[in-house]
Amino acid sequence: MPTQVPEQACTEHCRYVNYSSDLEIVKDPCVNIAIHHRELPSELDHFLNIFISKDFEKFSADVSLDNFEELFENHFAEFRSISPLAYDLLKEDIYELIKLFIKTFNVSSTRVMFGIVDKNMCTKFHVDMYDYRMLCTYKGLGTCWIKGDKDMEVFNQRLLSDKPFDEDEIQQVKESDVVILKGGLAPNSKIGGIVHKSPHIEGSSQNRRVLLRIDGNSLPVMFGR
Ligand SMILES: [Fe+2]
Numbered sequence: 001m002p003t004q005v006p007e008q009a010c011t012e013h014c015r016y017v018n019y020s021s022d023l024e025i026v027k028d029p030c031v032n033i034a035i036h037h038r039e040l041p042s043e044l045d046h047f048l049n050i051f052i053s054k055d056f057e058k059f060s061a062d063v064s065l066d067n068f069e070e071l072f073e074n075h076f077a078e079f080r081s082i083s084p085l086a087y088d089l090l091k092e093d094i095y096e097l098i099k100l101f102i103k104t105f106n107v108s109s110t111r112v113m114f115g116i117v118d119k120n121m122c123t124k125f126h127v128d129m130y131d132y133r134m135l136c137t138y139k140g141l142g143t144c145w146i147k148g149d150k151d152m153e154v155f156n157q158r159l160l161s162d163k164p165f166d167e168d169e170i171q172q173v174k175e176s177d178v179v180i181l182k183g184g185l186a187p188n189s190k191i192g193g194i195v196h197k198s199p200h201i202e203g204s205s206q207n208r209r210v211l212l213r214i215d216g217n218s219l220p221v222m223f224g225r
Contacts, residue, residue, distance in 0.1 A: 010191050013148050014171070020097075024104045026132065026180040032194040033145055036178045040138070044093070045176075047086030051079065052139045052210050058115030062217055064108065068095055090138075094212060097178060101134050101214045104180075113213040120202050125165065127193035130183035133215050135173070140209030141199035142173030143181070148195075156192060172199065 010030035017023055017036050026034040040048075059075045072091050073080075080087045098110055117140075125146060135143055146169055148155045173179045184193040201207045 009153075013191055013194070014145075020100055020178055023100070023134075023178065023180050026182055027104075027186075027188075029188045029190040032148075032182045032189075032191055033196075034180045035173060037174060038176055038178065040093075040176045041089060043083065043086045044089040047083050047090065048139045048210055050082055051090075052116065052208050054079075054116075056115070058113060060113045060115075061111075063098060063110050063112045065095070065099060065102065068098055068112075097134060097136065097212065098214060101132075101216070105132055105216050107216040109217045111215045111217050113211070115211065117198075117209040117211045118201070118207060120200055121198035123197060123200065125195050125197045127195055128181070128183045129185055130215060131186045133181045133183060133213065134178065135181065135214075136178045136212040137173065137175055138210040138212060139175060140211075141201055141204075141206050142175060142177065143179065143196055144170050144172050144199055145181075145194055145196040147171050159195065 013030065013032040015025045015028075015031050015034045017025060017034055020036045020038075023034045023036055025031055056078075057075075059072065061071050063071060069091065072094070076087070094112075094114060098112065101110055102108070125144075137143070146165055148169075181194045181196060182189060186193065199209075201209060
């Protein structure tokens with residue numbers, strides 16, 4: 001009779017990775033969130049400081065690698081003259097993240113939102129009903145998430161109890177970092193999706209964000225960011 005190997009418990013649902021290509025670790029059944037910390041080039045950072053102070057319509061579109069550049073340039077043509085170099089760096093950075101998302105999740109296109117956020121969006125901690133979502137807060141406060149418990153079963157029981165989270169349980173993604181969140185519809189998940197919420201920005205000194213959101217185009221997206 002074959003010996004049964006005991007199933008391994010999930011002990012760490014967040015992973016920090018050194019390379020953006022390693023963000024695919026989020027597909028591991030025990031991982032809920034993968035974060036790539038990075039520093040943006042100073043030219044791009046300076047450009048984003050100008051960008052965040054402008055009012056313009058959000059870029060929101062179904063995007064493939066074939067149509068992204070044209071859609072982006074049509075939408076943001078007026079910003080090129082500020083700094084053609086930084087403008088191209090931003091366009092290239094977003095393109096590379098879309099490419100990474102498409103490759104990682106084997107989708108043909110994505111739903112992309114890029115623009116200014118100046119309202120509190122999802123103010124309560126929640127799990128979203130998508131499979132995976134990529135976010136990058138290029139400027140401003142990043143997404144908040146709950147670090148959980150070493151024993152995810154204990155943590156899941158805790159979620160059901162509706163007890164508020166302590167400050168030291170709340171983590172926050174840093175400006176310019178790239179993060180992939182696992183949602184409640186991800187296949188093979190053992191732990192049910194990352195508990196997260198949007199940062200509180202209204203009335204704070206950092207009351208605007210420049211946010212990029214990338215979703216796969218195969219599932220309806222039901223909730224915010
Ligand atoms: Fe959300």
